[in-house]
Amino acid sequence: MPALLSVRHLSISFHERTVVKDISLDIPKSGITVLVGRSGSGKTTFLRALNRLNEELSPCEVRGQVLLHCPLTHAYQPLHGSEPALAGKPIQEKEPAHVNKAEHAKESIQADTATQNPVDIYQLPPSSLPALRRTVGMVFQNPNVLPVSIKRNITLPLALVAHCPQGELEQRLEQALRTCALWAEVQDRLHAPASSLSGGQQQRLCLARALALQPRLLLLDEPTASLDVFATQQVEELLRALGQHVPMVVVSHSLAQARALADRIFFFSEGSLFPVEKDDYASNAELAALFRETEQQTICSPQPAL
Amino acid sequence: MPAQHTEQVRGHTAAPAPCSLPKPRTLSARTARAGWLLRLAVFAALSAIALLFIMVVLFALPLFTGTAEGSSGVFSWQWLPASGQFGILPMLCATLLLAFSAMLLAMPLAFGICAHFYLGQKGSQPSLFTRLLRATVNGMTAIPTVVYGFTALFLLTPLVRAGLGGTGLCWLSAMLVLALLALPTMVLVMEASLRPRMHALRPTAPALGFSPVQILLFLGLPAAREGILSAAVLGFGRAAGDTLLPLMLSGNAPQLAFDFSASLRTLSAHMALVTANEAGSTAYNSLFAAGALLLLVNAGISLMARALSQRASANPLHAQPKSNALPHDILCCMGHWGSTCLCRLTCLLSWLAPLVVLGALGALLIFLCLNSVDALNWGLLFGSTPPLQALLGLRPVWDGIWPACLGTGCLVLCSMALAMLPGIGCGIYLAEYATAGQRRWIGCAAEMLAGTPSIVMGLFGFLVILFLRRTLLPEANTCLLLAAACLALLVLPVLIIATREALEACPHSLRMASAALGFSRQQALRHVLLPAASRGIASGMVLAIGRAAEDTAVIMLTGVVANAGLPAGLLAKFEALPFFIYYTAAEYQTDMELARGFGAALLLLAVALVLLLLASFMRRRYSIRR
Numbered sequence: 001m002p003a004l005l006s007v008r009h010l011s012i013s014f015h016e017r018t019v020v021k022d023i024s025l026d027i028p029k030s031g032i033t034v035l036v037g038r039s040g041s042g043k044t045t046f047l048r049a050l051n052r053l054n055e056e057l058s059p060c061e062v063r064g065q066v067l068l069h070c071p072l073t074h075a076y077q078p079l080h081g082s083e084p085a086l087a088g089k090p091i092q093e094k095e096p097a098h099v100n101k102a103e104h105a106k107e108s109i110q111a112d113t114a115t116q117n118p119v120d121i122y123q124l125p126p127s128s129l130p131a132l133r134r135t136v137g138m139v140f141q142n143p144n145v146l147p148v149s150i151k152r153n154i155t156l157p158l159a160l161v162a163h164c165p166q167g168e169l170e171q172r173l174e175q176a177l178r179t180c181a182l183w184a185e186v187q188d189r190l191h192a193p194a195s196s197l198s199g200g201q202q203q204r205l206c207l208a209r210a211l212a213l214q215p216r217l218l219l220l221d222e223p224t225a226s227l228d229v230f231a232t233q234q235v236e237e238l239l240r241a242l243g244q245h246v247p248m249v250v251v252s253h254s255l256a257q258a259r260a261l262a263d264r265i266f267f268f269s270e271g272s273l274f275p276v277e278k279d280d281y282a283s284n285a286e287l288a289a290l291f292r293e294t295e296q297q298t299i300c301s302p303q304p305a306l
Numbered sequence: 307m308p309a310q311h312t313e314q315v316r317g318h319t320a321a322p323a324p325c326s327l328p329k330p331r332t333l334s335a336r337t338a339r340a341g342w343l344l345r346l347a348v349f350a351a352l353s354a355i356a357l358l359f360i361m362v363v364l365f366a367l368p369l370f371t372g373t374a375e376g377s378s379g380v381f382s383w384q385w386l387p388a389s390g391q392f393g394i395l396p397m398l399c400a401t402l403l404l405a406f407s408a409m410l411l412a413m414p415l416a417f418g419i420c421a422h423f424y425l426g427q428k429g430s431q432p433s434l435f436t437r438l439l440r441a442t443v444n445g446m447t448a449i450p451t452v453v454y455g456f457t458a459l460f461l462l463t464p465l466v467r468a469g470l471g472g473t474g475l476c477w478l479s480a481m482l483v484l485a486l487l488a489l490p491t492m493v494l495v496m497e498a499s500l501r502p503r504m505h506a507l508r509p510t511a512p513a514l515g516f517s518p519v520q521i522l523l524f525l526g527l528p529a530a531r532e533g534i535l536s537a538a539v540l541g542f543g544r545a546a547g548d549t550l551l552p553l554m555l556s557g558n559a560p561q562l563a564f565d566f567s568a569s570l571r572t573l574s575a576h577m578a579l580v581t582a583n584e585a586g587s588t589a590y591n592s593l594f595a596a597g598a599l600l601l602l603v604n605a606g607i608s609l610m611a612r613a614l615s616q617r618a619s620a621n622p623l624h625a626q627p628k629s630n631a632l633p634h635d636i637l638c639c640m641g642h643w644g645s646t647c648l649c650r651l652t653c654l655l656s657w658l659a660p661l662v663v664l665g666a667l668g669a670l671l672i673f674l675c676l677n678s679v680d681a682l683n684w685g686l687l688f689g690s691t692p693p694l695q696a697l698l699g700l701r702p703v704w705d706g707i708w709p710a711c712l713g714t715g716c717l718v719l720c721s722m723a724l725a726m727l728p729g730i731g732c733g734i735y736l737a738e739y740a741t742a743g744q745r746r747w748i749g750c751a752a753e754m755l756a757g758t759p760s761i762v763m764g765l766f767g768f769l770v771i772l773f774l775r776r777t778l779l780p781e782a783n784t785c786l787l788l789a790a791a792c793l794a795l796l797v798l799p800v801l802i803i804a805t806r807e808a809l810e811a812c813p814h815s816l817r818m819a820s821a822a823l824g825f826s827r828q829q830a831l832r833h834v835l836l837p838a839a840s841r842g843i844a845s846g847m848v849l850a851i852g853r854a855a856e857d858t859a860v861i862m863l864t865g866v867v868a869n870a871g872l873p874a875g876l877l878a879k880f881e882a883l884p885f886f887i888y889y890t891a892a893e894y895q896t897d898m899e900l901a902r903g904f905g906a907a908l909l910l911l912a913v914a915l916v917l918l919l920l921a922s923f924m925r926r927r928y929s930i931r932r
């Protein structure tokens with residue numbers, strides 16, 4: 001399968017301490033890639049390296065390349081048919097009259113050339129970073145909604161980052177919320193503060209917010225770590241369904257979850273990466289131990305009372 | 307067998323031979339460039355600060371190098387303008403003496419109050435008294451100095467006169483009230499440094515059988531020694547920089563004082579007196595020298611406090627007290643009996659200090675209220691003019707404080723308009739764009755400005771006018787605009803620090819979320835971070851308004867007068883409430899005028915407290931929300 005993103009000899013250090021060590025990996029154009037590993041093994045750092053978020057945190061030192069085989073989405077992009085519309089009825093494709101034709105054409109040219117020449121995201125100038133992050137979206141471990149209303153959480157980035165025309169915002173809002181099975185729950189309180197939602201709802205809102213920007217690749221960092229059992233199930237189902245449409249890289253600390261979601265699994269240990277055959281957990285002693293731990297956890301965890 | 311397999315897997319990923327590795331790139335998001343408006347704001351703020359220092363130093367330099375005429379006289383021990391002797395060394399001594407004694411007095415009081423916060427509570431809930439004490443200490447930061455001065459002048463000085471004889475305007479009176487003035491700063495600094503350390507000791511130390519007093523004295527105090535020291539340093543700075551209290555309470559005789567009943571004159575009071583009396587004479591030389599000395603003293607103090615706080619932050623919470631730490635030594639050599647005594651003493655102090663402070667404050671407040679009761683009516687504001695006509699400006703107000711209130715209002719409005727952009731912009735720049743080096747020195751400049759006595763800001767305005775008169779505009783004169791500009795300089799650090807802290811308090815996840823959504827830095831700032839920090843910034847603005855409204859020393863040098871009527875324009879002289887209070891204290895003729903002075907003081911106090919409440923309410927709402 002053609003790669004969407006190729007990582008070549010990537011190493012990342014903070015303050016002279018190497019956290020990610022010489023990783024090479026191809027992420028294909030579809031399917032879900034899951035990274036498992038103990039906490040502190042560098043999964044989050046690696047994930048953040050794929051859209052250059054590490055440098056927002058603190059100065060970091062990077063070696064190697066991350067090649068992106070698709071064009072960066074700079075300008076306004078109309079809704080297209082392939083957009084997942086799972087929960088609601090598919091919304092018919094409709095191009096607003098005022099789409100900038102020239103810009104559209106320019107972008108398709110860019111796309112052609114870009115497939116030949118992948119861009120190293122670490123060579124991008126700072127001014128291209130917003131476009132990179134729009135192309136490679138991310139959802140964090142803790143649902144971090146912006147301190148504004150539910151609606152603004154989705155429309156604000158749409159308007160500012162995706163340059164979405166005012167008239168289209170409502171439509172996109174509804175579509176994103178339906179995609180994440182949230183529309184029915186928040187439909188009548190769109191203007192309530194986003195922090196008034198439950199944890200699971202907030203996480204789905206974050207997912208909807210990321211999807212609304214039509215990323216080419218979606219990064220999810222332990223998306224269910226801070227959720228309870230029910231919310232975890234809901235989000236997992238959602239991810240499985242979305243995985244058909246948007247390629248994803250998911251970090252998980254649970255092998256059960258990884259098995260349920262993944263098309264490919266990679267195991268992270270002390271900053272290095274090992275591929276794992278899907279049913280072959282016993283091959284690696286550490287992996288086997290982790291596997292036993294998580295299995296035990298799921299057995300011991302209290303069953304939800306119905 | 308599994309090990310072999312692992313090797314194989316490892317081999318699989320590491321297979322492609324590492325090509326010639328490019329040099330590692332160090333990446334940081336702080337390289338973004340600020341917009342022109344922000345850079346303009348930083349430029350304005352920094353150039354204002356630089357101008358202040360340059361002006362004061364430029365005017366004083368000829369005196370220090372001895373090139374100005376009559377300069378030899380400035381650094382001598384005699385102040386006799388009539389016979390051409392302009393020595394200011396007695397004033398320098400008086401400033402240091404007064405500030406040091408006030409600090410010495412305030413130190414045990416501040417420590418006692420801090421100790422009360424830890425020792426005074428029985429359960430886990432602070433008692434009503436403790437909460438009252440806390441609220442009082444916070445409230446004391448907002449009490450205008452002119453209100454302290456005015457009330458103490460009529461309550462304290464008669465008592466001192468009865469006790470020590472003389473006029474009652476002496477070292478002792480000024481020292482007592484200055485101690486009260488410096489106290490809240492010292493308590494807050496001390497408490498901020500003690501609290502995390504006491505917290506870190508919480509589970510272990512009681513488990514070892516230490517009593518709370520022992521924990522505080524022998525573990526908490528040595529660990530927080532930098533905080534205690536910077537409390538002392540900042541208290542000294544606050545006392546040395548104040549103008550109004552020495553001016554109103556210490557008698558102002560330019561002499562060396564050796565006992566508490568002697569009158570003395572500080573540098574700050576000297577500056578106020580010289581500008582008020584000696585228009586255009588050679589006495590001005592001493593004014594420049596006094597300003598430069600005061601600036602020097604307080605700049606030194608700011609730098610010292612900064613160094614101390616840096617050492618404190620480098621000092622981890624669990625650090626062992628160094629073996630040469632003082633209390634530790636004392637503990638070793640005084641043995642069991644001595645340490646028991648020390649503990650008893652601390653317990654006593656932890657009740658005595660709060661009672662003394664609350665008593666003194668209560669007495670001042672009750673005295674103020676009792677005396678202003680007669681004046682609290684519409685007549686206080688408008689005199690004999692009908693309120694409606696006065697409000698509409700149809701008829702002038704002769705014997706009310708309405709023009710002064712309006713003058714203060716205009717002054718505050720203008721100064722906020724001037725300070726807003728540079729202050730908030732500079733705060734934003736510091737929090738979001740500045741490199742480590744810039745943060746250090748812009749932060750240092752802001753702290754120096756925060757430590758600069760307000761009379762020096764006033765002097766700056768005065769020097770600007772002198773400069774303009776000698777060069778471009780021979781008929782330039784002090785005015786509302788000038789006073790507002792100097793006040794803007796005074797509140798600038800408040801705005802800078804509040805904005806910076808509010809932005810830095812924004813949770814990190816908010817920045818990450820905005821970056822991950824593809825917001826540019828400007829967009830994240832404008833649409834996410836600034837709205838999230840708005841309450842903190844607003845509360846800083848309210849504090850700044852309070853600070854601008856109560857300050858007297860600045861406007862005394864920049865154009866306030868006792869009777870100008872309603873403010874007539876930016877280039878006109880004006881009246882102001884704090885100056886009205888000061889003026890009444892000095893020049894009142896009848897009991898009615900005195901009562902009006904008390905009424906005005908109560909009004910100013912009420913305004914200051916309401917503003918403080920508003921600010922802390924905003925801050926609380928803001929910290930709940932995040």
Ligand SMILES: Nc1ncnc2c1ncn2[C@@H]1O[C@H](COP(=O)(O)OP(=O)(O)O)[C@@H](O)[C@H]1O
Pocket residue numbers: 014015019037038039040041042043044045046057058
């Ligand atoms: N911004 C940073 N600055 C310094 N150290 C960091 C930073 N981010 C991560 N680290 C370090 O990198 C290591 C891996 O962290 P992380 O990637 O969060 O692991 P994981 O997600 O697998 O739990 C940790 O030891 C952490 O301390």
Ligand SMILES: [Mg+2]
Pocket residue numbers: 040043044221222
């Ligand atoms: Mg992690």
